[in-house]
Amino acid sequence: MLHEETWNNDPQLHGKVGRFIGSLKQCKELQMQVMTASPRGLELELPYSNTIVGNIDSGVIHGGAITTLMDTASGGSVLCCLPELELCPTLDLRVDYMRTAMPGQPIFARAVCYRITTTIIFTRCEAFQRSPLKPIAHCVATFMRIGREASPQWFWDQIEGKADDSPLPQGGEE
Amino acid sequence: MSELNRILCKSRECGDYNLLLNSIPYANSLGVYCKQFGNEVVFALPKREQNLGNPILPAIHGGVIGGFMEIAAAFHLMIFLETDALPKIVDFSLDYLRAGLYRETFAECELTRQGKRVANVNVTAWQTKKTDPIALARAHFLFSRDENQS
Numbered sequence: 001m002l003h004e005e006t007w008n009n010d011p012q013l014h015g016k017v018g019r020f021i022g023s024l025k026q027c028k029e030l031q032m033q034v035m036t037a038s039p040r041g042l043e044l045e046l047p048y049s050n051t052i053v054g055n056i057d058s059g060v061i062h063g064g065a066i067t068t069l070m071d072t073a074s075g076g077s078v079l080c081c082l083p084e085l086e087l088c089p090t091l092d093l094r095v096d097y098m099r100t101a102m103p104g105q106p107i108f109a110r111a112v113c114y115r116i117t118t119t120i121i122f123t124r125c126e127a128f129q130r131s132p133l134k135p136i137a138h139c140v141a142t143f144m145r146i147g148r149e150a151s152p153q154w155f156w157d158q159i160e161g162k163a164d165d166s167p168l169p170q171g172g173e174e
Numbered sequence: 175m176s177e178l179n180r181i182l183c184k185s186r187e188c189g190d191y192n193l194l195l196n197s198i199p200y201a202n203s204l205g206v207y208c209k210q211f212g213n214e215v216v217f218a219l220p221k222r223e224q225n226l227g228n229p230i231l232p233a234i235h236g237g238v239i240g241g242f243m244e245i246a247a248a249f250h251l252m253i254f255l256e257t258d259a260l261p262k263i264v265d266f267s268l269d270y271l272r273a274g275l276y277r278e279t280f281a282e283c284e285l286t287r288q289g290k291r292v293a294n295v296n297v298t299a300w301q302t303k304k305t306d307p308i309a310l311a312r313a314h315f316l317f318s319r320d321e322n323q324s
Contacts, residue, residue: 023229024226024227024228024229024235025223025224025225025226025227025229025235026224026225026226026227026235026237026238027227027235028224029203029224029225050199051199051200051202051203052199052200052203053198053199053200054198054199054200054201054260055178055198055260056177056178056197056198056199057176057177057178061200062198062199062200062201062241062244062245063241063244063263063266064200064204064237064238064240064241064242064244064245065200065237065241067237067240067241067244067266067268068235068236068237068238068240068241069237070237071235071236071237071240072235072237075236087228087230089228089270089273090236090270091269091270092267092268092269092270093236093240093267093268094265094266094267094268095240095265095266095267095268096264096265097262097263097264097265097266100262151230152230155229155230
């Protein structure tokens with residue numbers, strides 16, 4: 001089980017994944033943070049916010065924000081587990097909502113790659129609040145390997161911290 | 175009567191579920207709205223910079239597409255089954271077929287099976303043509319018996 005594993009944070013990997021997640025506007029909007037980045041997996045934090053509430057009576061966070069957290073953690077774990085950075089699009093994901101999240105508290109997501117082939121990566125992710133022993137959601141996903149060349153060099157420079165001063169170029173309309 | 179039920183009743187009275195969508199902070203953050211065409215309802219996710227993921231294409235964050243489709247599925251049930259509470263999502267399975275580019279996205283749902291306690295919904299999301307979907311999803315929802323239950 002994921003919660004039984006102890007990961008040592010790798011500061012260099014932490015920086016890379018942090019910059020990757022920081023380049024995703026929705027993750028910035030949700031103020032997602034990297035907790036632990038290790039070659040074995042990734043842990044992210046989604047802070048509680050009134051803007052992502054799904055039920056106004058209870059104040060519980062919407063499942064969609066948890067899906068975004070788990071998709072990001074799973075995709076980020078791919079960056080952690082591969083020997084060289086590669087951007088891998090999500091092919092599919094399945095989320096099981098196991099418990100209602102507690103309002104007012106952050107949600108953490110731990111993700112690992114449990115099988116890496118030359119074309120596909122399989123990931124598993126658990127989301128929890130106070131205790132990893134009581135997951136609120138579980139997610140399995142698959143990612144496609146399209147190769148490092150599929151992404152431009154400026155992006156890798158940005159992620160590897162070689163272009164810290166230059167802002168991300170603004171993407172075109174399409 | 176809870177705040178949610180009050181807005182739900184009001185939405186039913188005037189036949190505009192955007193009232194309810196706007197009252198849900200997460201749906202509001204994404205910018206989701208809906209339009210009813212007789213017995214059909216189409217949900218829309220406007221082009222918004224803060225919904226982006228991949229900065230290279232750029233493309234909408236896959237989680238946002240998922241969140242949008244979850245909202246669409248839950249609202250589809252509330253509109254057509256006239257439930258008194260937000261249906262509770264049990265599981266959600268999503269296939270990404272194409273990148274969700276930086277433009278408006280639409281979604282339509284189909285109620286595949288409705289039991290007493292559980293419903294199965296299929297969701298199709300597209301950008302240019304409904305026959306070229308960017309994502310397909312399937313979800314199970316549980317109807318809570320007690321509307322005050324969270």
